[in-house]
Amino acid sequence: MKKTAILERNFMIENINWYPGHMKKTRELIQENLKMVDLVIEVIDARIPVSSRNPIIDEIVKDKKRVIILNKSDLSDRIENQKWSDYFAERGSLVLIMNCMSGGGVNQLYKLLAKEQDRKNEGQIRKKPLRMMIVGVPNVGKSSLINRMTGRKSTQTGDRPGVTKGKQWLTLTNNMQLLDTPGILWPKFEDPKAGLNLAFCGSIKDEVLDTATLAMELIGVLQAEYPAELMERYKLTEISETPLATMEDIAGKRGFILPGKRIDYERCGRTVLDEFRSGKIGNITLEKLSKQV
Numbered sequence: 682m683k684k685t686a687i688l689e690r691n692f693m694i695e696n697i698n699w700y701p702g703h704m705k706k707t708r709e710l711i712q713e714n715l716k717m718v719d720l721v722i723e724v725i726d727a728r729i730p731v732s733s734r735n736p737i738i739d740e741i742v743k744d745k746k747r748v749i750i751l752n753k754s755d756l757s758d759r760i761e762n763q764k765w766s767d768y769f770a771e772r773g774s775l776v777l778i779m780n781c782m783s784g785g786g787v788n789q790l791y792k793l794l795a796k797e798q799d800r801k802n803e804g805q806i807r808k809k810p811l812r813m814m815i816v817g818v819p820n821v822g823k824s825s826l827i828n829r830m831t832g833r834k835s836t837q838t839g840d841r842p843g844v845t846k847g848k849q850w851l852t853l854t855n856n857m858q859l860l861d862t863p864g865i866l867w868p869k870f871e872d873p874k875a876g877l878n879l880a881f882c883g884s885i886k887d888e889v890l891d892t893a894t895l896a897m898e899l900i901g902v903l904q905a906e907y908p909a910e911l912m913e914r915y916k917l918t919e920i921s922e923t924p925l926a927t928m929e930d931i932a933g934k935r936g937f938i939l940p941g942k943r944i945d946y947e948r949c950g951r952t953v954l955d956e957f958r959s960g961k962i963g964n965i966t967l968e969k970l971s972k973q974v
Contacts, residue, residue, distance in 0.1 A: 707865045711741055714860055717812060719801060720746040724817035724826060727757035727778070730765045731968045732878035735865060738816050748775045748793065752822040755780045756958075758966035765970055781825040790830070794857060814860040820884045827851065827861055878967050883958050893928075896950030899957060900924040900931075902967060910963035914956065928953070 715721075721742050726733040730751065749769050754762050766776045775793060779786030798811035817823045831851055851859045879885050881899050901924035903911045908920050911927075915934050921927040932938065932949040939945045956962050 708737060708741065711738075711814070711816060711865070714814060715741065715745060718745075718814045718860060719811050720748060720797060720813050722748045722750060722813055722815045722826075724750045724752050724781070724815060724821045724823045726818075726821045726882055726884070727751040727754045727762055727765065728882055728966050729878040729968050730966075730970075731973050732872075732875040733818050733821055733882070733884065735816075735818050736871075737865060742816070746775075746797075748777065748790070750781070750786075750790075750822075750826065751776065751778045752781050752826070754778045755783070755785070756960040756964065758964050758969075761966035761969055768970055779826070781822040781829055784829045787826075787829045791854060795855060798855060798857060810856040810858050812858045812860070816865070818865065818879065818884050820882070823861075827859065830859065881954070881957065881967065883954075887954075892954065893946035893950035896953040897924045897928050900927050900953060903957075903962065903965070906967075906969075907963060907965050910965065914962045 723734070723738060723742075751757075751762055751765060751769075762778050766778055769776045777786050777790055777793065779790070781787075794811060794813070801811055802808045815823050815827065830853055849861045851861060853859055876885070877895075877898055880887075880890055880895055881902075887895075900911070904920045904924065904927055911917065912920065915931045917927070917930055917934065921930055928946070928949060929944055931953065932944045932946070935949065935952065937945040937949045937952070953962075957965070
């Protein structure tokens, strides 16, 4: 691991580029149906508000009215949640901080949408339903939001990215209509950090990445930005000089040792990634507003 870590890291960062064929079709679907909707609901991951905002979506949606959902707020830094909410609101978007898995914030979303529907029908004799579409990169919680809004399991969901399938029009409260579209990811990452952040949060299939190297990269971020949380979770007395050394300390604390006293980097890496993604390490925002703008 020590001899190959740097080479593996560089190779992985340069080659994070997950863009299955169906993603191109999804982009075409959004372009085709955008003219049919009144507004766009964009779901982003509150832990990575920049990396999970797809530039392709910005390019396609353009000036269409937008509601930005800062999802997974239960996993992110609460102070940063509010900072990002204010930031997007100041730039003209309607913003809600939500936890789509538990349903937190859904009532506020419905109130917001009801106001938009009333505004659409102001002065009209024949009332028309508000029509909207939901967009977002894989695994940001789009399907969970749809399920909460409809009150039933209308889409297939899971922890793995890219499981939402097909095209559906869903009828919601007050006859509002929602077009579901699978999440899309840009074909090439202009900033390698964006690819890493999406990989950390599970928006890129783990099968295309080296788990141990990815976890080591995450540890490097955490020991710089959230050292106290990292030390508390893994009972570390200090943070080592390098992410690799910290990873080995974690492996030792958890007993991830193979025969011959070799460290099980794969198991350690999987544990760190899983515990970060589930919030067990703490409420963490990888992209803080002060460092992004």
